[in-house]
Each structure stands twice: as C-alpha cells, then as structure tokens.
Amino acid sequence: MPIFKTPFNGYSVRFSPFYESRLAVATAQNFGILGNGRIHVLDLPPTGGAVVESTAFDTADAVYDVSWSESHDSLLVAAVGDGSVKIYDTALPPPSNPIRSFHEHAREVHSADYNPTRRDSFLTASWDDTVKLWTMDRPASIRTFKEHAYCVYQAIWNPKHGDVFASASGDCTLRIWDVREPGSTMIIPAHDFEILSCDWNKYDDCILATSSVDKTIKVWDVRNYRVPVAVLNGHGYAVRKVKFSPHRRNLMASCSYDMTVCLWDFMVEDALVGRHDHHTEFAVGIDMSVLVEGLMASTGWDELVYIWQQGMDPRAS
C-alpha cells in the first residue's frame, strides 16, 4: 500500500473530489508549534507503483488543514497557522501560488471545508473562536459566525443541505448553523471536554459525530439531541478526527493521539470494527475517498501518509 514520507509533521489529508488518484496533504514543521508548512499534492499511479508528488507548496507557517474545491479541479483551500486562508492552484507552478490569500482570522485557522452541494463557498474555523464563510472570488469573508467561547476546531458542511453546517469547538459544544440565520440554530453540549472534530453522516442528514479530548466519539441525531445515538469508546487518547464513510451508511473512521486509526459501525453493539496502528506518532489526519469505495488515507506527526484499501493493512506492500 502506498506510503509517502513528508518532511514535516502531517496534519491533514484529503482526497480530491475530481480525481480518484489524487490527494492533498497539509503538513507543519515542529508539530505545528513553530515553523513553516507545506502542502503536498500526491498522485497514486494506477498500476500501484510509488506515490508521486505532483506538486508542493511551501508556506511561512503551519498548514493545519486543506480542502479541495468542488467547483474547480485544481484549486485547494489551505488553513494556515498565521491566520490566513490561502487558495492554491495545482495547475500553476509553485512560484505563481498562492493565488489568493485571505487575512481575516485573528488566530490560527484550524480547518477548511468546501461546500460539496452548493460548490461555491467554503468555511474556515479558527482558534479565534469564529467560523468564516467565503467564496473564492470575494476578497473578504461573506459571514463570520462568532458564538463559540473557545477555539473552533472544525466546521463541516452538511452533505445534503448546502446552507447548514456544524462546528466543533474547544468550548465543549457542537453548534449547528444555517448560513441564512444570524446565529446558530442548535447548540449541543456534546462532551465535557474539548471537541476536536465533527462530521456529518453522508446518508442521513440529521446524524453527525463528534470526537473529543475525552477519548470518545459520540454520534448525535439532531432531531433528538439531548442524548447521543451512540458513544464509541476505544481510543486511548484524544480523538483527533472523525469521518463518516461516503459509501457505507454506518461506517466511520477516526484517528487519535493514541496513534491508531479506528473504524466503527455505530449501529452495532460492539462498534469497533477495525483498528490500525501503523502510525508511530499522533495520528492526526484521515480521509475516506468519495470516488473509490474503501480507499482511505491517514497522516500523522510521524511524517507519513498512508493510503490503503479498507480491510487491508496499511503497512502491507
């Protein structure tokens, strides 16, 4: 299974929605505490050979997240630690990049997510407690959502409703928003500790999952949000990212500071259906390909990017 070594510590990995064999990796030097960053664009050759880096972009500060545009096959949105949001065009050489740089966030931008249904806008979540909504062609953000009391770690669009998104914050709440409303439409105090990530179920637009510093993943139904649908235990440390499968309704993948990547089926009594401990440092980024069923990628602070087919061992050759 393909592996790629990055010079910096990995932070996030995303498959391209346009090309089956392409993915982007966000990395940061010195674990993202101080130093530069780099975005790698990788191509998996169809014959199963080595992963090839098609291009890379260097940044002055850590890149914490990257998201592919859903409207243009070569554009990337990068969430950078100096508070800027940068747009990169992979079709242009690195010296011509970034093609846009938005400086509005006051603190590190921790996540970026492109709207998969409306395909015209994207969200960024920052440690300055806000989430901002942008489009590529406007020089300034369209909206700023400021309600959280602490760092917002992730903002994710609902896969069915182009105006709804969820945000996960260190203030221990998960908030659901509708961009047409002035404030959040729902506040779920999902965990007693910081919530590091959230993701919507791709088949049921009312289900979403949160992952927290308290080592659990909780699955919520917004129609009955006082009590979680499921609480998934199994990680030994904070769960850094959670992702629902685009191909199987109940399948989720998560990665954690316990260096493992786990697969879960939340509708089943014994939810843990798979565990991989291929990383030797915090596993921080994970993604499941939309275009190829079962294809997954993960990255971590051990500077490695693994790409494997579900069910197989990521380290297998």
Add this chain to the structure above:
Amino acid sequence: MAMRDLVTGGAACSVPGSSSSSNPLGALTNALLGSSSKTQERLKEIPTATPSGSGPQFYSENEQLRALPGSELDQPILQPGAQGSEFFRGFRSVDQNGLAAAWDEVQHGGPMPPVSSLYERPVQPTFEGPPQRVLSSFLHSFVESSRGGIPFRPAPLPMLGLSASDKQCIRDRSSIMARHIFADKSEDFINAQVNALLSSLDIDNDMQARGHIPGRFREMEDYWNESQGVMRPGPHPADGWVTEFNQHGMDHGGPDAWVKSFEQQHGMNGWVSEFEQSQLMSDQMRGMNMPNLAAMEQTRQLAQTLSRNEDPKFQVKPASAPGDWATEYEQQYMGPPSWADQFANEKLSHGPEQWANEFSTEREHQEPIDDQWVNEFSKLRVDDWVDEFAEGPMGDSTSDAWANAYDEFLNERNISKQQSSSGVYVFSDMNPYVGHPDPLKEGQELFRKGLLSEAVLALEAEVMKNPENAEGWRLLGITHAENDDDQQAIAAMMRAHEADSTNLEVLLALGVSHTNELEQAAALKFLYGWLRNHPKYGAIAPPELADSLYHADIARLFDEASQMAPEDADVHIVLGVLYNLSREYDKAIGSFQTALKLKPNDYSLWNKLGATQANSVQSADAILAYQRALDLKPNYVRAWANMGISYANQGMYKESIPYYVRALAMNPKADNAWQYLKISLSCASRQDMLQACESRNLDLLQKEFPL
C-alpha cells in the same frame, strides 16, 4: 541560590544537573534556574518515557538538517517494510532545485518565515547545528514526554533567537495542544508542563494567551433554552424598527408613543431600511440576505423531508422530546420553496457521489409551490440589484467607496449593538433642570412640543430625584428613542421595568427591543408579560406558558385578544410586530392596517406600515404610507429618511438624496442617515459631495439638494 543549595546540598554535593536520572530534583532546579554549562549534556539525556521509534530518528535528524539551507528534507525513515524506503527514494528524487526555488519564493513572497530568521543568528557554539534544529529537537522531546505522560524536565536553552511573535506562537499553540494531550490530568499538571517548556525557551509565561474557557460545563438546560431561543425565525439583523416599537411602548394617552420612538430608534425606516440597505448594498451579504423566506422554506423543507419522505433513508425517528426540532420548524415556517426548486434545477455533482444524487432526486419529489412573492423577490432583489450594482457605480473607486461606507456602517451598528447590551444609563452633566420643582411635568411638556433634548434633561432631573418613578424612566426611554439614541433608550426602559414590572408600555418596549437584539426568548417573555399584565387579556394567558414560549403560541394568544376586543389598536400593533418577526408580512400589513383604521392619525403607525410594505417589496406602497406619516407630522425625521431608503432601494439614488438631507437637517445626529447618504452619493456618482458628507456640512448639502 538558596534553592539550588537546598536541593544539591551546596558545594558539598555533586554538581547540580550532572545526571538527571540520579538527581531529578537537580534536574528540576536546572530547568527552573538555569545551568547553561550543562545544557549540551542535558540535551542528550532528555528522558523519553516510551522507547518509540522516534528516538533514533531524533538524532538522525540532526544530520539531515544540514542539507539545503531552509530545506527540511529528512533521511529515509527506517521502516520495517521496503515500501517506506522505496517510496521515500521516490520522494527524494524530486527536483531539489525546484524545492529551493519554492523556498525562495516563500521567503521573498510572504512574511519572513521564522526559520530563516533563526539562520541569521550566530550559531551557538554549545549546540550541534543551527538553532532551528535545536528547537526542533526540543519540541520533539516535549511532545515525547507529553505523550508519555511524564513531566517535562528540559534544561533551559540558550538564545535561540526566537522573536517575540515566535514565542507567542509557541506559548499559545503549545498550551492549546497540551490540553488535548492531557485531558485526564489536572489543570495544574498541564500548566506545569507547558511552563516547563516555556521557561526553558525563555518565554514569558505569566499571561497565558489562551487559557481554557471558564464554566465549560454549561447546564444542558441553558443550552436547550438558548437553542430554543435562537431557533425562532430571527428577524433580520437590521430589524431596527421593532426596537423602536418596543422602546416606545404603547402609550394609552397618545398615539405617538412607541411609534415615534420606533421610528427614531433604529435608522430611518428602522429595520426595514437597514434590511433594504443591506440587501441593496452588499453582494457580499448575499449569503445572509438571501430571501429569508426562501431560507426558512429550506429548513421547512428539511423538516418536511424528515417527517414525510417515503424514502426509507429519511425516516424520522419518533422523537419523544417535546419541541421536536423538525416539527418546530414546520410550525414556524410557511413560505414557498422557490429557493429549493431553483437549487434542484441546478446541475449537481459530476462524480458518483451517492448522497449528492440522492439529495437531488429527493428535491424533485417536493411539490413546487408557486409563490410569486419569493420568486419575484429572489429574482428582483438579488439579480436586479446585483446587475444594477455592476453597471451603476462607475469604476472601482465608487464601488469601493460605498462598500467601505457600508462596512463602516455595519461596524458602527455592531459597536452600538454591543454597547447597548451593557444596559447602564448614562446621565448628562450640567443639567439645568436639577432643582426644578416638577421636572416630570416639565419634561412631558417639552416632549409634547418636540424639544427632545430638553425633555431628556428634564426627565433625567426627575429620575434623579425619584429613581423609582417608572413613568419618568419610561418617558425618558421614549424620548431617547425618538432622539435616535438606542443605547440610552434601552437602558432607561430597563430601569422603568425595574421600577414597575407590570407597566404595559414598558413591557412592550422591551419585548420589541429584545426582538431586535435577536434575543427571541426574552422578547417573547416581555410580550407575553404584556398580555398577562393587561387587565383585559390577562385571563387568556395561562401562566404555565411562561416557561416555554413559542412564537406560534404567543401569536395565537394575541389573535384571541384581538377577537375579544376588536377596538383595541394596541393588540393589532403587537400582532403586526409578531408577524414581522416571523416574516409573515402580509399578515403584518393586515394587522397594521386594522390598527390604522382605529388610529388613523398615528404617524408612527403609518411609518411602520410603510416599513413592512417596503420589506415585502411593495416599495411603491411604502412610499405612500410614509407620505401619510409625513402629512401628519412634517418634522418626522424617521419618515424622511425612510423615504430616502425606499427610493434608494428602487435604484433611484439621485431621488433619495434630498430626503436624507432633509432628515439630517432635522436631526444631524442620525448617524445611520449619514451612512445612507454617503452610499447614495456614491451610487449616484456624486463624489464631489462626498467630502461635504464626510465633514457633515449640512449647509452645503441642503443648498445642493433641495427638496
């Protein structure tokens, strides 16, 4: 130092820090107090709790960092599988010049990366290699020990040449990250860990930049209530007239009361103006200002989808909790789904994204419901003015100008909104009415005459004398509203409420005021209080409702009240407000018209009608209503400005200017009006007068733009 001696026994004992394993206290001492001569040794002895593979990596890194200046290429990791090295070789074969070029570009293009600044410092002789590597390994060991859960005991490192911003970066990020890693350890442990890191790096750690938020365990109830509150269809952020309405309250004595204050309160047309203005102005705001009705429809559709869709994937689980999210949405919204239809017609995904396809097919199942209003609105409002905008103002400078003007306007509004929530009344100094025998009567007289600033002073004298005088506070609130001082108006009204919690006008004023502040729950509370405390309608308002107020229920109650007493204009006025909240503009217009039949000389009510009409895109009718208001009260500042706004919203910028000027001539302190004027001047390509606008030169403006 005393501590060092204590720890090490002074000269008699072994040299502090000689071996961390044998003298942990010594190590701690070193960490805290510093012992630079031993740091090199220290670096090699940093304990690692878990023998992870990163140990050897840590040292091998030191070699590789000597490669390209600024390049961070590492040696291949020794992976168990051949795969790793093979792919890494592939990686290494990347054109190194390309990377260097990229690196240069980064260095020249962006802000100086911290790494390069480190290179410029003279290398410390006691370390192996450039400070960058030292820092890197230092941070590695921090993470190592953190992961191992053992306290971090590093030696202080000498000058790494970290700039202040670097240090801040390290401080902030490491404390945030440490909190993730040490979830189950105490706060003290986390702080100690981070402090150890920071002190070694010589970073000031007194002021943690990002402390953890206090009170992070909010009660579920609070969140529930908050979410209940905000789930109501919020009025558009620019709903200023509603505030005014609240502020003023319903004066049984005279019709002017809240109507006036309403108008004065929040911009010319009140909220309508702001709403229109914001639609007009900002393409950017489009995300926010897309027909709220259509937006509501979207969410209504969501609710509908959830409850009725036959597609098994969308079955709603039976929800036992009261106030089901989906049904609430259903109750609330009743608009037409044009947005949804529009979207369904949009081409969807290119790839085999299953859920996206499902989404589009599901959309098509919905019955298209015609609603001209929304269609008209979405095309008219959004498309036309966008085009107008594109063609109208010439050149970049004008569009920038008014975009900036609009931004400033928004900022000012936000600031004033923030300020108003502080709720503390500020008295004026040098009040000549203090000592007056009957300042309340004097104040009422002045108010009637329209000498609002004077009335304020007199009334302030009254409430200074009698702080429990609810009437005094109430009138003060109204006067401030008319005088366009929101902040003071709300503060005064709150005091009036404290003095007399059953006063109906005050309750009403506060209800609308909170609506405007998007505090729906509070708004409904006050409006409900109005009903309960009303001698005639108190009976129909059951007390148990007070705990869970729903817009639909309140509207229903007011409806009942209106049937009980069809001659009571006040009830219709409140209904009009409520319907504006839920954006049922036709009903709101109906209510106001009914109220106007009962109170045809209430100029503020005319203005309110106009505002509602304008908001439901009947600008022509709106202008007629404003005209009626002005006929009744020629000095009605609000209505003048509202006229201006209505013209501006129809793209008739030139025509709008004299109205703004007239409004400002009467009340030069109406900041909102200045903003609108600036925008209209830009759009009408009258940049020559922008300077006059900036300097608030009314004489010049009046001369240039007579009515």
